[in-house]
Each structure stands twice: as structure tokens, then as C-alpha cells.
Amino acid sequence: MNRIFSGVQPSGNLHLGNYLGALRNWVRLQRDYECIYCLVDLHAITQWQEPAQLAAQTREAAAGLLACGIDPKTSILFNQSRVPAHAELAWVFNCVARMGWLNRMTQFKEKAGKDRENASVGLFDYPVLMAADILAYKATHVPVGEDQKQHLELARDIAQKFNHDFGVEFFPLTEPLILGEATRVMSLRDGSKKMSKTDASDHSRINLTDTADAIADKLKRAKTDPLPLPDSVEELEKRPEADNLVTIYAALGDKTRSDVLRHFSGKGFAEFKRELTELAVSVLSPLNAEMRRLMADPGAIDTVLRRGAERADAIARPILAEVHRIVGFLRA
Numbered sequence: 201m202n203r204i205f206s207g208v209q210p211s212g213n214l215h216l217g218n219y220l221g222a223l224r225n226w227v228r229l230q231r232d233y234e235c236i237y238c239l240v241d242l243h244a245i246t247q248w249q250e251p252a253q254l255a256a257q258t259r260e261a262a263a264g265l266l267a268c269g270i271d272p273k274t275s276i277l278f279n280q281s282r283v284p285a286h287a288e289l290a291w292v293f294n295c296v297a298r299m300g301w302l303n304r305m306t307q308f309k310e311k312a313g314k315d316r317e318n319a320s321v322g323l324f325d326y327p328v329l330m331a332a333d334i335l336a337y338k339a340t341h342v343p344v345g346e347d348q349k350q351h352l353e354l355a356r357d358i359a360q361k362f363n364h365d366f367g368v369e370f371f372p373l374t375e376p377l378i379l380g381e382a383t384r385v386m387s388l389r390d391g392s393k394k395m396s397k398t399d400a401s402d403h404s405r406i407n408l409t410d411t412a413d414a415i416a417d418k419l420k421r422a423k424t425d426p427l428p429l430p431d432s433v434e435e436l437e438k439r440p441e442a443d444n445l446v447t448i449y450a451a452l453g454d455k456t457r458s459d460v461l462r463h464f465s466g467k468g469f470a471e472f473k474r475e476l477t478e479l480a481v482s483v484l485s486p487l488n489a490e491m492r493r494l495m496a497d498p499g500a501i502d503t504v505l506r507r508g509a510e511r512a513d514a515i516a517r518p519i520l521a522e523v524h525r526i527v528g529f530l531r532a
């Protein structure tokens with residue numbers, strides 16, 4: 201059986217990178233898979249979150265996912281902390297994963313920065329909790345952006361070592377699904393940095409909550425270079441900011457970068473940005489309006505999350521019970 205699991209941190213605004221790299225694929229996968237989508241609040245607190253804001257952001261992220269087209273009648277949508285299996289399985293996996301494996305995780309190095317000694321233990325352990333998220337449901341496929349690839353390899357290593365150590369064929373080796381043209385959307389201010397929720401400059405990202413005016417302003421000020429658009433992807437790839445905008449255009453319009461270049465090669469960025477803005481607004485404005493409509497009824501969002509958590513718990517609980525039996529915990 202095929203089962204999808206994926207998650208997003210409710211640690212700030214959902215942005216265009218989340219949308220193109222993940223959420224849009226999550227919506228499409230609902231047609232063919234059983235899908236479990238999670239607002240990973242346990243992951244969010246690996247870096248400081250204001251408690252009142254965390255709760256509000258979790259609700260807002262839920263509204264974002266629903267607005268994008270996650271259907272809570274078929275897919276399961278919930279926040280992680282409500283289902284104890286995530287934290288419990290993470291503990292067992294802490295005793296399976298090796299320090300050396302975690303020491304190699306590039307995202308920890310990026311997030312901890314120079315002040316490694318002062319990073320939370322949770323931030324270091326973050327990928328182990330991710331493995332628990334996925335394997336608590338024995339998910340077979342995980343749709344993510346490019347940046348999560350290394351974490352998913354770790355999840356496979358943990359599953360494999362667990363199976364080997366205990367002599368079982370219990371956990372599946374999960375496959376990443378890195379889909380679409382925009383698997384790594386970059387900052388609008390710096391083509392070498394990933395678009396992220398935590399970038400200090402709001403002009404570096406397009407949020408799903410941005411108005412049409414804000415989108416226009418951000419794209420207008422997005423960094424480019426003085427040359428016209430090239431006629432080949434090879435040339436484009438030498439120009440990170442141009443490549444990023446063309447990739448965004450391609451993904452939003454369900455085209456390839458070559459299609460986009462065929463239309464725009466030789467033209468300047470002013471014209472390209474005008475058309476990109478039109479396209480971005482036409483895709484994002486309906487999402488934005490739907491998000492606002494949903495946010496007007498927080499009780500309804502909370503009901504979706506509560507029901508989702510009950511359904512998630514019903515899947516994870518027997519899997520965790522089986523893990524306890526395999527490990528040898530006494531259950532007399």
C-alpha cells in the first residue's frame with residue numbers, strides 16, 4: 201500500500217517556496233494516495249517561538265493548506281503535538297540513530313550557525329523526529345522540496361538500522377518525491393539563499409497572505425541583472441537571480457524553463473516582471489482570499505485539526521504498540 205506523509209513548520213508565513221516546492225504537489229497527490237499532512241509544531245519549537253504566536257500560526261498554516269486544496273474529508277490534516285506517537289517513536293529512534301549521522305546534517309549546521317553550543321538539543325535531533333513522523337505511519341512516499349532530501353536519507357538509514365538490529369522487516373524504506381520545476385525557490389533578494397520563513401527581510405519572499413500590491417512590489421524590487429533574458433537554460437543557469445524568477449514563472453504556469461525562455465528570450469526584465477506579477481497574482485490571489493475566508497471561522501479550522509489528529513492517532517497507535525513489542529518493552 202502507498203501512503204504519503206509530509207509536514208510543514210508553523211513557524212512563520214507560508215511562502216511561495218513552500219507552495220511550489222511542496223504544497224501544490226501535496227494537493228495533486230491526493231488523487232492517487234492516502235495522504236497525511238502535518239503542521240509540525242514540535243519541530244517549530246526547536247527554535248524559539250512565542251507561545252501565543254505559535255498557536256495562531258498553526259491555525260493560519262492550516263488555513264493555508266486548506267486554501268491550497270488539501271481536502272480534510274479524504275486527507276488527514278492535523279498538528280503534530282496532538283499525536284503522542286511522534287515524540288514516543290522519536291525516542292526509540294534516538295537510540296537507533298548515531299551521533300555521526302546527525303553530525304553530517306547540513307541543515308543543522310546552517311540553522312545553528314556559528315553558535316553551535318547554544319543551539320537547542322531539539323534542533324540537533326530534528327531529523328530523528330522527522331523520521332518518527334514518517335515512520336509512525338509507515339509512510340512510503342514523502343513529497344518535499346530539495347532542502348529536505350538529506351533528512352529523508354537519514355529516515356531511510358534509521359528504518360534500515362531498526363529493521364536490521366531487531367531482525368524484522370517492519371519499517372518501509374521511504375521514497376522522497378521531489379516534484380515540479382521549482383524544487384528549490386531562492387530568496388528574491390539573493391539568488392544564493394533559499395526563500396525561507398525566517399529571513400529577516402520580508403522582501404525576500406512572497407507570502408501566501410500577501411496582497412496583489414505586495415506581490416507586485418516584491419517582484420518589482422526582486423534582484424536581477426542588467427542583461428536581457430537568455431535563450432537557453434544553460435545560459436540562464438549562470439545567472440542565479442534570473443534563473444530563480446524564470447523557474448518561478450515556469451512552475452506557476454505549469455511550464456518548463458525552456459518554454460518560458462522561448463517566449464521571453466531577448467526581452468528585458470521590466471516586461472518579464474510585469475507578466476510574472478500578473479501570473480503570480482492570478483494564482484495566489486484566490487488562495488489568499490480563501491485563506492481569509494477560512495480564518496474568519498477559527499472554530500471550523502480547529503475541528504478539522506482535532507478530527508485529523510484522531511484519525512492520525514488511530515493509524516499510529518497500533519504501529520507504535522508493535523514497535524514496543526519488537527523492542528521488548530514489558531506490556532503485561
Ligand code: TYM
Pocket residue numbers: 205206207208209210217218219220221222223240243329330331333334342343344345346347348382383384385386394395396
Ligand atoms: P518547512 O516548513 O521548512 O517547509 C515545508 C515544505 O516546503 C519546502 N520548502 C521549499 N521548497 C522549495 N523552495 C523553497 N525555498 C522551500 N522552502 C521550503 C520544504 O522542502 C518542505 O517540503 N522539516 C520539514 C518539515 C517536516 C517534514 C516531516 C517533512 C517535519 N517532519 C516529515 C516531511 C516529512 C520542514 O522544515 O519543512
